[in-house]
Structures are given as structure tokens and as C-alpha cells.
Amino acid sequence: MNELLSRFNLNVDLATEARDLVRGTTGREIQGVEEKVEQMEQIKITSMFIREPQAAQVMGRPVGTYITIESPPLKINDPYVKQEIIDAMAKSIPTLLDDSLKPEDIVLLVGLGNWRATPDALGPKFIEYSPITRHYHQYAPEALVEGMRPTCGIAPGVLGITGLETFDVIKGIVDKVKPAVMFVVDSLAAQNVERIGTTIQMSNTGIQPGSGIGNTRQALTQQELGLPVIAIGCPTIVNAAVITNQAIQKYCIDNGVSFVESRARDTIEAIVSFFGGSLTVTPKEIDDIIENTSRILAMGVGTALFPGISQEQLELYAN
16 A cells, blocks of 8 residues: 555555554554544544654654544534534544643634535635634624634635645734634545545644645644644545555455555556546535534534533634
């Protein structure tokens, strides 16, 4: 799989998938990586802590904390599953922030992606459903529920629409508004079709937009922007080369045929070369997945930022 990802210039967005690739079939532990798994009624929460630079190099991602929430019913609009995920996010986010956020601190919410392409619209939809309150603090404080902190949000779009690099837009806002922390939501690319619409990843290491499809832009990290960056995402696409490779491998295993990865890669490349190897796949239910997931992420972040305030009240401050 590693050679396949390299051939098609694909990055692994999910830390759990990166871990599985490193472990391979041996299941060996990775030195410098700690993991804690919590099984709840409808969801599984995996907290992964990359402690050492050597482990970060092996994993191919920065030192930091990665929290993955998995729930197959996530893609179905089940209110019980939805609430369990929101509660899990609200509980986990303070851990990512080390409980350092003060009530008066400004929080910047950023929704990355292309609102014209449904699989890439998770970020903009997240902003649409998030409680935005900074302007009330400035112009109408009496309209706020007591205890609401100032939040502002932006969906900066993509270079092909705006002609502006996402990093430049966000850097300008950070320099002007001076938020204490930034939450960035983006669609992710998975290396397994079962991940689409069923997995949420949160981390305190920032994000590199476009890396999952080989279109890497400048990273949005604390080192680059000067403030903590909490990255949140959900897989919405899988590269066709990955699906085809898995299908060929399963066919070979099921029929007792020897699987030769190099020959499989050559065959896959010949088929998808018409698209430059960048053909990606998304399910026909992607509209519902984006709508449902964006609402869950907005309420999960909102509940963490505004403790003690009901979801009904938070929804009143959404765009």
C-alpha cells in the first residue's frame, strides 16, 4: 500500500490509517506512540499520542494528539448517535487545548474546501451551522446568552475560485483579529471505503490542505500562524487506485491467486492514467453525509466552546 500511495502521490490523512500502514500485518507497537481506546454504546474513540520526533518520522505526521471517533451509523441521521458524538467531541476538545482557553478569548473557525463540490463542502457547511458571536460582543452584547465567548468564522474557498491562497487569507485574519485559537474543518481522503462518512479525526497539530489528493498547499500550523490550530475532518472520498488495489488483492486471496503488487499497480496506472491518476470516488449519499456531519461537527465544537449552553440556543447564533 505504501508503494501505491507513493506512485499516485497520495497522503494518508487519518492517523489510525497511518498507524495501520506502519504496523503492517505484524501488529507491532510503534515506539514513542501511545494509544488509548474507549468503546461507547455507538462509537469508538481512539486517542493516539505521538510523543517523540522519531515516532513522528515513522508515522509521517507531527508530534501531537490525534483523536479518532468511529461510528458506522454516523452517516445516518440518528439522533442518539449524533448526541453521543457531540458529547465525545465536547469532552475531547479541551484535552487538545490543554484547558488553556479563557472565557474572553476570541476563537476563529475556518471551513476549508470548495462549496461548489459537494464532497469538499464539509468546511463551508460547518461554518454555516456554527454559532458566530464576535459581532454581538462588539455591537449587541445584550443579545448574547450569558457565558458566550466571541467566535468568528470564515470559509475562504479555494485558489481556483478566489485566486487567493488559503494560507494568505487566514494569516491576514489572524494578524488583524488576533484569535487565541483556531479550529479548521476540512474534508479528508480515506484509504478504505468503510471510512467515508463514518470517521471523525481531531488533532492539535494543524492541517495541510489538499494533501490527501496530492494537491498540497501551505500548512496551517501553530509554527506558521503563531496560535494553536485544532484540525477536524471526516473522510468523504477515496482514490480510485486505492479501491482498485484492494479489490484486486481481495479477488486474489479469495481465489487462491498470487497477488503481485507491482503488476497490480501497473494495471491500475494504465486504467486511471487518463485522469492523471487523480480519479477519486465518493458515494451517491454524499449530500446527506456532508449535511449531517457538518451539523454534528458544528455542535460538537460549539458545545466545547460554550459549556452549559443548550444546542437549541447555539443554533440561534448560526449563520
